[in-house]
Amino acid sequence: MIVVENLVKKFGSFTAVNDISLEVKTGEVVGFLGPNGAGKSTTMKVITCFLEATSGKVSVCGHDITKDSLKVRQIIGYLPESAPSYPDMTAMSFLKFIGQIRGFSGNKLTSHIDRVVEICELKPVLHKKIETLSKGFKQRTCLAQALIHDPQVLVLDEPTDGLDPNQKEVVRKLIREYGKEKTIILSTHILEEVEAVCDRCVIISNGNIVANQTPDELKKQSKYCGAVNLSMILDEESKIKAKSTLEDLQAVKNVDVISKNNQHKFVIFPQNNNNSIAGAVTETANNFGWKIQHLHTEQGRLDDVFKELTVTKS
Structure with missing residues (x-):
């Protein structure tokens, strides 16, 4: 468990971090989101004892980061931003070095290395110098060092940075599995990653926490929650009439249209996101004989909420 109280x-x-408080429980994956310079990495560096707090209190699994920083470092696995490592070392020698620092030797060291090599899929580059590796393999090598001692707590700063889609899915699966028993806090700019792996989302802007909710709770705050996306092929005159007809529906607030030639995407917003308007939209389309290509109701968009919170509350 991580407990942050009034951290400055x-x-x-x-002021990089302004009086924030949060808690990350065991068995929970929390996403830490915010614009560049919002205070995400600074907070993580304080939690992992790389930076000293100006004021406030932070504890990790009951250990105060100021009074018992050595114990905190022992139980945390940390992946910093930009995946720092020793470029002249091979991936294997780097992992051996980190494992030895963590107190492992002999067969125990070998078994811990074998485990993270398998998890992070590093076999193809194990004996290559880190400076020669692709950005993705560098990132996975640094992730492996964070996992090598099977830590109780994982602090991951942009864990999928530089990975291709397949590699991202491997890391996300790993985070989901670890998150069942570990305490994990991760920062990311990839909003789909939050939806894929995080139980809760903390949004920070200008050093202040502006949201601390589940992804589903945040999406319900989006103006797109309950909106209907309707794609149709219509000529220009029919498009104008369709927009007017949809806007006249009782439960509809307004309609946006994105057009490309005769293909039109109508975004139909309800008066409030508790109203389901898909039935009324479908019935209207059928009554007018519109050629529907696609229709679905949105659950809300995290990017919309993120922008709203970090722009209006910054």
């Missing part, structure tokens, strides 16, 4: 971190007169 200043660099001179600049």
